[in-house]
Amino acid sequence: MNVIQCEDLTKSYGKLKAIDYLSIEIAENKITGLIGRNGSGKTTLLKMIAGYLKPTYGELKVFSEKPFNSLFVSENSIFIDDAMTFPDSFTLTDILTEVAPFYANWSSSLAKGLFDYFSFNPKQPHSNLSKGSRSTFNSILGIASRSPLTIMDEPTTGMDSGVRKDFYRALLRDYLEYPRTIILSSHLLSELEEILEDILLLDNGTKRLHLPVMELKELAVGIRGNAQAVLSFVEGKEIIYQENFAKGSLYVVVRRKLIQHQFEQIRLSGLEILPVSADDLCVYLTAKTKGGIDDVFKRG
Amino acid sequence: MSSKEANLLSISLKQYFYKLKANTGLLNRLIITQIFALFLSLVGGSGMRSSSNGELSVSLKTYSASTVIFFSLLWIVIVAIFLTTKQYKKIEIPLVVNRLSGSLSDVGLLMTASVFAGITSSLAGVFLRVIMYFTFDRSKLVINGFVLPLSDLWLGFNSCDFIHDLNLRAGLFYRDVDSSEYGFRNISSHRNFGNSKSLSRFFLGSC
Amino acid sequence: MILNTDSMKPLYVQIAEWLEGEILSENIKEEERIYSQYQLAEMFTINPATAAKGLNILADETIVYKKRGLGMFVSPNAKQFILTKRRSRILEQMIMELVMEANRLDVSESELNRMIQLARQNKEEKQL
Numbered sequence: 014m015n016v017i018q019c020e021d022l023t024k025s026y027g028k029l030k031a032i033d034y035l036s037i038e039i040a041e042n043k044i045t046g047l048i049g050r051n052g053s054g055k056t057t058l059l060k061m062i063a064g065y066l067k068p069t070y071g072e073l074k075v076f077s078e079k080p081f082n083s084l085f086v087s088e089n090s091i092f093i094d095d096a097m098t099f100p101d102s103f104t105l106t107d108i109l110t111e112v113a114p115f116y117a118n119w120s121s122s123l124a125k126g127l128f129d130y131f132s133f134n135p136k137q138p139h140s141n142l143s144k145g146s147r148s149t150f151n152s153i154l155g156i157a158s159r160s161p162l163t164i165m166d167e168p169t170t171g172m173d174s175g176v177r178k179d180f181y182r183a184l185l186r187d188y189l190e191y192p193r194t195i196i197l198s199s200h201l202l203s204e205l206e207e208i209l210e211d212i213l214l215l216d217n218g219t220k221r222l223h224l225p226v227m228e229l230k231e232l233a234v235g236i237r238g239n240a241q242a243v244l245s246f247v248e249g250k251e252i253i254y255q256e257n258f259a260k261g262s263l264y265v266v267v268r269r270k271l272i273q274h275q276f277e278q279i280r281l282s283g284l285e286i287l288p289v290s291a292d293d294l295c296v297y298l299t300a301k302t303k304g305g306i307d308d309v310f311k312r313g
Numbered sequence: 314m315s316s317k318e319a320n321l322l323s324i325s326l327k328q329y330f331y332k333l334k335a336n337t338g339l340l341n342r343l344i345i346t347q348i349f350a351l352f353l354s355l356v357g358g359s360g361m362r363s364s365s366n367g368e369l370s371v372s373l374k375t376y377s378a379s380t381v382i383f384f385s386l387l388w389i390v391i392v393a394i395f396l397t398t399k400q401y402k403k404i405e406i407p408l409v410v411n412r413l414s415g416s417l418s419d420v421g422l423l424m425t426a427s428v429f430a431g432i433t434s435s436l437a438g439v440f441l442r443v444i445m446y447f448t449f450d451r452s453k454l455v456i457n458g459f460v461l462p463l464s465d466l467w468l469g470f471n472s473c474d475f476i477h478d479l480n481l482r483a484g485l486f487y488r489d490v491d492s493s494e495y496g497f498r499n500i501s502s503h504r505n506f507g508n509s510k511s512l513s514r515f516f517l518g519s520c
Numbered sequence: 521m522i523l524n525t526d527s528m529k530p531l532y533v534q535i536a537e538w539l540e541g542e543i544l545s546e547n548i549k550e551e552e553r554i555y556s557q558y559q560l561a562e563m564f565t566i567n568p569a570t571a572a573k574g575l576n577i578l579a580d581e582t583i584v585y586k587k588r589g590l591g592m593f594v595s596p597n598a599k600q601f602i603l604t605k606r607r608s609r610i611l612e613q614m615i616m617e618l619v620m621e622a623n624r625l626d627v628s629e630s631e632l633n634r635m636i637q638l639a640r641q642n643k644e645e646k647q648l
């Protein structure tokens with residue numbers, strides 16, 4: 014069953030297309046990572062799925078319904094980002110108590126457990142929290158709601174690495190016990206990828222890749238060593254990324270499929286075959302120029 | 314279909330309670346406004362008539378709750394306007410909402426507020442008379458009963474509803490259907506308010 | 521970090537190899553139920569789909585088998601099978617790489633053999 018389905022989905026602001034003819038399907042009870050550069054349309058897409066923004070064009074169905082202004086979709090989803098606001102008069106414990114009735118699967122014990130674990134002050138107002146604490150608190154809401162569709166837009170902003178580890182673990186553990194569809198957008202793919210099942214990579218509002226993380230990590234390989242030797246092997250093949258990092262040395266990234274059969278030869282030529290992390294690959298695939306930032310420094 | 318409507322009602326109800334708890338600060342401001350109005354009416358009175366007949370002149374000052382009601386109305390108007398601001402609407406985001414339920418719970422809030430304001434302003438009227446009874450020169454007083462006039466209550470209640478409806482319609486004309494951030498703007502959902510609709514028809518003509 | 525995310529070896533392969541190690545050391549005996557994908561996911565903080573793929577590799581090689589409704593169990597003779605497999609595949613691969621590296625560094629066959637013997641002696645000394 015596809016929880017989210019969209020076809021030719023477009024969202025434009027005047028001439029600017031935040032989402033450009035996007036067609037994807039997200040299946041039930043998977044943890045999907047939404048990755049992409051700033052401005053690639055991640056937040057716009059998530060907000061449309063959550064029902065806050067209306068598509069300009071194209072079809073979007075969440076739980077087989079149009080999400081915009083849908084009470085049904087709103088009941089079965091939760092959208093967590095750092096812009097969430099609560100009444101000034103509410104303390105943190107008030108928020109947990111008052112938001113609970115809206116979400117049928119809410120677990121007060123989990124909320125309280127996480128709240129105490131992260132040592133929150135029950136009497137504190139939400140607006141006084143530091144950035145990291147706010148993200149932590151908001152993510153408690155997201156996890157404890159056990160909402161069938163849980164969407165988190167950069168939930169780890171401001172969290173220190175210890176808290177992030179706890180967050181991933183808490184999210185995964187609760188997901189294992191109470192499966193639900195989770196979509197997380199993040200810039201820290203390297204940390205996040207282990208708990209992800211699928212990755213959706215956006216580039217300028219379009220789908221660049223949508224596949225299981227396991228496939229993404231094996232999609233490409235890096236070949237490093239003598240420039241001429243490297244080039245001879247990748248001749249005629251699509252180069253995803255290349256970098257001259259030392260005199261006569263070259264690092265090149267190509268699709269594994271294209272070069273797999275030549276691995277032994279490559280090694281025998283004294284070249285190194287290196288894995289390409291999912292993080293790096295996503296960056297290379299959405300780069301603006303082939304050479305990267307070094308181009309700026311090349312002139313003069 | 315009926316389960317959807319029951320759902321809408323139950324969610325609107327949940328939102329209503331949430332908003333009620335969220336906005337208890339408004340109550341304080343109401344009380345302060347009413348005390349201020351009370352003071353004004355003690356000093357100035359709500360009305361004054363005088364007539365003279367050559368040798369005899371009579372001047373009549375009336376004291377009633379109308380000043381308090383007026384100020385309470387002002388308070389309601391301000392609250393109604395406040396309910397349409399983005400800042401207020403933002404608190405709905407973490408909750409389960411759609412435009413209709415959001416508006417319904419807003420109506421519920423305003424109705425509660427107007428009932429409350431109606432009651433307290435009428436009580437203020439009584440309180441005013443009590444003060445006058447004990448402080449003014451009794452020989453000059455003509456008392457028209459201490460009883461809580463139902464008309465005051467009804468007036469307060471309905472005026473507030475009307476103001477709210479007015480505000481919602483005003484909201485129509487200067488906000489987008491789909492404002493760039495949140496889809497909470499409202500065009501058609503206020504069609505379903507029974508009370509305000511009839512009253513506003515009376516005051517404004519057709520919809 | 522219990523698993524190595526930077527290695528050429530995909531996570532699910534590392535899971536499979538870890539499970540093989542558990543079978544070899546008899547932490548999980550033959551005909552015993554092996555960890556489920558959910559248990560593995562919790563143990564290593566990974567997505568259960570990744571763990572499932574690791575288990576499937578073992579199932580494909582018949583090291584484990586599925587009992588419907590009950591989960592995955594270690595096949596009889598799995599330990600022997602793994603030993604043989606590792607000997608032929610992994611050790612041979614290591615030896616190939618050793619030979620290639622020795623070649624690259626201009627190390628002769630006799631010198632290489634001597635180095636191997638030295639390593640063995642050192643290991644035995646350390647164990648004493």
